[in-house]
Amino acid sequence: MARAEPPPATFERRVLRSAAGHHYLRVRLELPDGGARPNAAQLKQLVVAALKELHGEVGAALPVDVLTYEEKTLSAILRVVSSGFVKLWSALTLLGFYQNRRCAFRVLQTSPFLLALSGNSRELVLD
Amino acid sequence: MAGFADLNVPQGPDKKGLQSLLEAAARLGYSAVALNHVIDFKEKKQEIAKPVSPSELFPSLPIVQGTSKQLKVLTRLTLVVSDPSHCNLLRSTSSNIRLYDIIAVFPKTEKLFHIACTTLDVDLVCINVTEKLPFYFRRPPVNMAIDRGIYFELLYTPAIKDSTMRRYTISNAISLMQICKGKNIVISSAAERPLELRGPYDVANLGLLFGLSESEAKAAVSTNCRATILHGETRKSACGVVYTVKKLRKVEEEETVPASKKAKTQA
Numbered sequence: 001m002a003r004a005e006p007p008p009a010t011f012e013r014r015v016l017r018s019a020a021g022h023h024y025l026r027v028r029l030e031l032p033d034g035g036a037r038p039n040a041a042q043l044k045q046l047v048v049a050a051l052k053e054l055h056g057e058v059g060a061a062l063p064v065d066v067l068t069y070e071e072k073t074l075s076a077i078l079r080v081v082s083s084g085f086v087k088l089w090s091a092l093t094l095l096g097f098y099q100n101r102r103c104a105f106r107v108l109q110t111s112p113f114l115l116a117l118s119g120n121s122r123e124l125v126l127d
Numbered sequence: 128m129a130g131f132a133d134l135n136v137p138q139g140p141d142k143k144g145l146q147s148l149l150e151a152a153a154r155l156g157y158s159a160v161a162l163n164h165v166i167d168f169k170e171k172k173q174e175i176a177k178p179v180s181p182s183e184l185f186p187s188l189p190i191v192q193g194t195s196k197q198l199k200v201l202t203r204l205t206l207v208v209s210d211p212s213h214c215n216l217l218r219s220t221s222s223n224i225r226l227y228d229i230i231a232v233f234p235k236t237e238k239l240f241h242i243a244c245t246t247l248d249v250d251l252v253c254i255n256v257t258e259k260l261p262f263y264f265r266r267p268p269v270n271m272a273i274d275r276g277i278y279f280e281l282l283y284t285p286a287i288k289d290s291t292m293r294r295y296t297i298s299n300a301i302s303l304m305q306i307c308k309g310k311n312i313v314i315s316s317a318a319e320r321p322l323e324l325r326g327p328y329d330v331a332n333l334g335l336l337f338g339l340s341e342s343e344a345k346a347a348v349s350t351n352c353r354a355t356i357l358h359g360e361t362r363k364s365a366c367g368v369v370y371t372v373k374k375l376r377k378v379e380e381e382e383t384v385p386a387s388k389k390a391k392t393q394a
Contacts, residue, residue: 093332
């Protein structure tokens with residue numbers, strides 16, 4: 001008795017490389033105490049100035065958005081097109097001064113997905 | 128994965144500043160830091176003192192964030208050479224140089240760069256980032272250095288401080304990459320303040336700016352640094368290698384007739 005063989009399973013594998021259009025960065029500006037803290041608009045201006053200093057006018061024209069900003073902790077979430085991700089990150093790394101005060105940008109997390117920035121295992125405190 | 132390391136932290140006289148620098152490095156995720164002592168031969172003759180052991184300077188080392196291990200602190204010596212006679216110090220076997228964990232040389236001329244890559248017994252060759260290179264890199268000495276296990280060091284803190292230095296850093300780095308194709312590169316800070324330090328992934332991203340690929344850039348902060356530290360350790364420990372080879376016993380010797388008997392039969 002011939003048994004009907006089930007049709008062999010077929011599957012298709014799709015690999016999407018850099019399919020996400022934007023990259024998200026959670027950053028914190030480290031400013032030694034004393035002196036005014038930047039508000040959201042000043043932070044955006046600082047980011048654009050950093051890009052201009054390192055990558056010129058083309059870098060400064062990169063579409064960067066400040067999605068959230070907390071003035072108390074000076075931490076922000078930035079969004080940038082994926083093609084300009086390396087440029088933005090390197091510009092933030094090489095930024096040294098804000099209003100003639102020494103500062104440093106600490107990039108805490110980066111991800112092509114915004115949801116991934118919601119939890120940070122490095123700041124996890126285990127009791 | 129090899130832990131991240133920052134191989135150039137200038138050792139100043141300020142102990143509290145150094146302590147805050149070490150704490151910042153541990154918080155950023157660096158597993159090892161090398162305290163750098165720079166000797167410049169152009170100034171009047173300086174004595175090379177014995178390296179101060181880090182355990183004496185810092186009674187309690189900070190714990191690296193994300194692990195439970197303490198920060199590893201090594202000692203490093205950098206010789207700024209502008210004359211071939213300065214290299215004689217490296218060849219002498221009885222001096223305090225041997226006690227440092229890592230030895231680096233900073234050549235100022237092309238001839239010295241060639242000597243450093245081919246014959247000098249060092250771990251790192253520093254590449255000038257603060258001014259335009261007075262010489263072009265050539266392939267033969269760079270390839271010989273790669274074969275010998277010598278790494279080229281680039282600094283990134285001058286790029287943070289000044290925009291002219293930024294240009295020199297990137298242009299010197301790019302010309303080095305063209306010759307060495309991204310192999311044997313170490314990127315380190317020369318940070319004097321905690322605010323001049325950058326996290327290891329930020330520094331790896333800077334490597335992308337210099338023309339490295341992603342894996343090479345990450346290796347420049349982790350794997351290559353560990354290789355340099357091991358290279359320094361082997362320099363301290365081994366002077367030569369003795370190995371034995373098993374010699375096969377010749378079976379024919381038993382079958383040959385002793386020479387005296389042979390002469391009689393032939394005669």
